[in-house]
Amino acid sequence: MSDAGRDRRVERERAARKTAETLLEEKSRELFLAIRELEESRDHLDRILASMLNALIVTDVEGNIESMNTAARSLLGYEVEELEGRPLVELFPEDCVLRSEGIERLFETREARRGETTCTSRRDGTLQVQYSASVLETHDHEPRGIVCVLQDVSEQRSLERQLWRAQKLESIGQLAAGVAHEINTPIQYVGDNTRFVQQSVSDLTTLLAEYGRLVEKAKCGEALEEAIARIQQVAESVDVEFMLAELPVALEQSIEGVDRVAEIVGAMKQFSHPGSEEKTAVDLNEAVESSVTVARNEWKRVAEVTLDLAEDLPFVPALPGDLHQVILHVVVNAAHAIGEKNGDGEQGSIAVATRRSGDFAEIRIRDTGCGMSDSVKNRIFDPFFTTKPVGTGTGQGLAVSHDVIVNKHGGTIDVETVDGQGTTFIIRLPLDATVDASERPAA
Amino acid sequence: MKGIVFTEFIEMVEDVFGPDTADEIIDGCDLPNGGAYTAVGTYDSRELLALVTALGKATSTSVPDLVQAYGKHLLTRFVVSYPDFFEGVESTFDFLESVETHIHVEARKLYPDAEPPRFTCERDGDHTLSMVYESTRPFADLAEGLMLGCFEHFDEDVTIEREDLRVDEGSRVRFVLRKAA
Numbered sequence: 001m002s003d004a005g006r007d008r009r010v011e012r013e014r015a016a017r018k019t020a021e022t023l024l025e026e027k028s029r030e031l032f033l034a035i036r037e038l039e040e041s042r043d044h045l046d047r048i049l050a051s052m053l054n055a056l057i058v059t060d061v062e063g064n065i066e067s068m069n070t071a072a073r074s075l076l077g078y079e080v081e082e083l084e085g086r087p088l089v090e091l092f093p094e095d096c097v098l099r100s101e102g103i104e105r106l107f108e109t110r111e112a113r114r115g116e117t118t119c120t121s122r123r124d125g126t127l128q129v130q131y132s133a134s135v136l137e138t139h140d141h142e143p144r145g146i147v148c149v150l151q152d153v154s155e156q157r158s159l160e161r162q163l164w165r166a167q168k169l170e171s172i173g174q175l176a177a178g179v180a181h182e183i184n185t186p187i188q189y190v191g192d193n194t195r196f197v198q199q200s201v202s203d204l205t206t207l208l209a210e211y212g213r214l215v216e217k218a219k220c221g222e223a224l225e226e227a228i229a230r231i232q233q234v235a236e237s238v239d240v241e242f243m244l245a246e247l248p249v250a251l252e253q254s255i256e257g258v259d260r261v262a263e264i265v266g267a268m269k270q271f272s273h274p275g276s277e278e279k280t281a282v283d284l285n286e287a288v289e290s291s292v293t294v295a296r297n298e299w300k301r302v303a304e305v306t307l308d309l310a311e312d313l314p315f316v317p318a319l320p321g322d323l324h325q326v327i328l329h330v331v332v333n334a335a336h337a338i339g340e341k342n343g344d345g346e347q348g349s350i351a352v353a354t355r356r357s358g359d360f361a362e363i364r365i366r367d368t369g370c371g372m373s374d375s376v377k378n379r380i381f382d383p384f385f386t387t388k389p390v391g392t393g394t395g396q397g398l399a400v401s402h403d404v405i406v407n408k409h410g411g412t413i414d415v416e417t418v419d420g421q422g423t424t425f426i427i428r429l430p431l432d433a434t435v436d437a438s439e440r441p442a443a
Numbered sequence: 444m445k446g447i448v449f450t451e452f453i454e455m456v457e458d459v460f461g462p463d464t465a466d467e468i469i470d471g472c473d474l475p476n477g478g479a480y481t482a483v484g485t486y487d488s489r490e491l492l493a494l495v496t497a498l499g500k501a502t503s504t505s506v507p508d509l510v511q512a513y514g515k516h517l518l519t520r521f522v523v524s525y526p527d528f529f530e531g532v533e534s535t536f537d538f539l540e541s542v543e544t545h546i547h548v549e550a551r552k553l554y555p556d557a558e559p560p561r562f563t564c565e566r567d568g569d570h571t572l573s574m575v576y577e578s579t580r581p582f583a584d585l586a587e588g589l590m591l592g593c594f595e596h597f598d599e600d601v602t603i604e605r606e607d608l609r610v611d612e613g614s615r616v617r618f619v620l621r622k623a624a
């Protein structure tokens with residue numbers, strides 16, 4: 001090879017090396033920037049997770065805890081190291097679906113689960129939490145683990161309980177006027193009758209005194225004509241005949257009135273019970289009767305109420321205060337629906353029936369009121385939804401009723417309605433107290 | 444196109460036709476970088492075509508034949524530089540199928556800006572493999588040469604039937620490879 005050729009070759013090799021070195025430097029810089037960007041985005045992601053208010057727990061493919069964010073650590077009161085490798089489901093009680101069904105089911109269906117349950121915090125004891133659990137997948141859709149998000153709803157639940165109590169007080173307040181009126185009528189005639197009895201007793205005393213005088217005179221052998229005439233005169237003036245006929249009626253009416261008052265007061269008492277948190281055996285028929293009694297002033301002008309109560313209905317494990325409140329609410333709603341349809345004209349009807357239906361006790365409350373459109377029907381159980389004018393209620397009644405029946409009793413509350421013709425509410429309560437409906441699969 | 448295709452080509456020219464020929468054709472092509480190629484760089488594929496055309500003139504050989512010969516040579520180089528890709532592979536067909544599914548995938552990890560061609564493989568029994576080559580560039584001859592190199596490497600008696608398919612842009616060629624029973 002010629003010298004010039006060799007020189008050119010060496011020159012080319014040198015230039016190629018330079019290019020290669022420059023490329024290497026460029027790549028090295030690119031790599032550095034890429035790594036830094038990656039670190040930054042990881043750091044950013046970590047910060048997002050750390051600033052999340054919801055607790056986030058990630059497991060491996062066996063369902064064992066792998067990592068937790070800051071909120072999870074403070075919610076549970078444990079450090080990651082303390083829980084690492086422990087099964088996620090052990091955070092929840094035995095009756096939680098996640099635990100009873102096992103996470104295998106999640107991997108099988110790949111369907112997210114949502115629900116409410118309790119979990120134990122080292123610091124705060126038992127917490128009410130809302131959870132969601134979903135499968136974390138790899139880029140090629142293989143299961144990689146579970147992402148579980150927990151939200152502490154203990155405070156929210158306690159606020160709801162307070163709201164429920166407020167709602168209860170509100171409806172008691174509204175009813176109080178009606179009840180006062182209901183009590184007023186019997187009290188009025190008990191008063192009138194008692195005054196009549198009082199007057200009669202005084203008249204009879206006067207008459208008896210005349211008879212006393214007659215007896216004295218007869219004993220002494222004196223003339224009696226004058227005394228007899230006096231007795232006749234007094235008897236006539238006080239109208240003894242009328243008095244004797246009316247007294248038993250007055251007394252009977254008074255007893256009736258007092259009974260009526262006692263009945264109303266008794267029914268009222270069921271409502272003012274300091275809301276027991278424990279379920280007790282409740283007689284649904286009695287609950288229906290007292291609710292109807294308390295609500296009488298609401299329905300008596302617009303409807304006739306008929307009761308068809310099954311005699312063989314077993315007692316139902318329930319929270320008596322809450323249950324009364326629900327029935328009352330539905331009955332009052334029925335009366336309002338009829339009032340809205342008929343104004344003060346034609347009488348409507350409210351039919352309340354109880355019966356046993358399999359493992360459930362059922363209450364049907366049917367009215368001939370205005371009914372509802374589908375769009376209203378779909379929203380009646382939503383919190384704060386109301387069709388009534390502003391100021392007439394919080395709109396919490398049916399939402400709370402739904403919560404009481406479904407969440408607290410594991411029952412169902414359904415509504416059948418024809419717009420313009422009437423509505424039937426069907427409440428079913430499980431006879432078996434072990435049913436707990438607080439956890440449902442995600443809708 | 445990746446520099447490795449250029450550096451290997453120039454090395455081959457130097458080995459087979461001597462450094463003077465190599466210098467001559469580089470000099471004659473008026474290349475932007477004066478022929479200073481590095482394997483890790485990226486260059487216009489037309490530069491390679493210019494080099495091959497110049498070599499064809501200098502040696503009075505047809506360009507397709509040269510490109511094919513280069514392919515054959517390149518495979519022997521790959522055997523040395525990338526032994527891992529050949530590890531445990533027993534036959535030509537298995538190896539050729541792995542070009543699309545594995546080798547070129549790995550190549551892109553090394554050279555993210557690489558644009559290797561696409562091969563759609565289909566087996567018809569034990570003895571026939573159809574490979575459809577698709578590329579934005581006209582390097583079917585290189586593919587054919589690489590295949591011939593494979594037959595030699597695995598010491599198998601295989602024939603190639605080639606059919607150029609019509610495309611609006613780039614190239615598309617079906618190779619049907621038949622192994623002697």
Ligand code: HEM
Pocket residue numbers: 444445446447448521522525528539542546547550554556557558559560578579580581582583585586587589590593
């Ligand atoms: C160890 C084996 C192999 C390696 C490491 C490898 C790597 C590469 C690389 C890095 C390129 C450059 C791509 C670009 O410049 O954008 C390329 C191109 C190419 N490869 Fe491979 N390859 C291998 C085997 C094969 C085989 C066996 C064939 C043929 C069946 C093949 C056919 C081609 C063709 C035809 C091109 C030219 C580019 C085009 O046509 O568009 N390769 N290869």
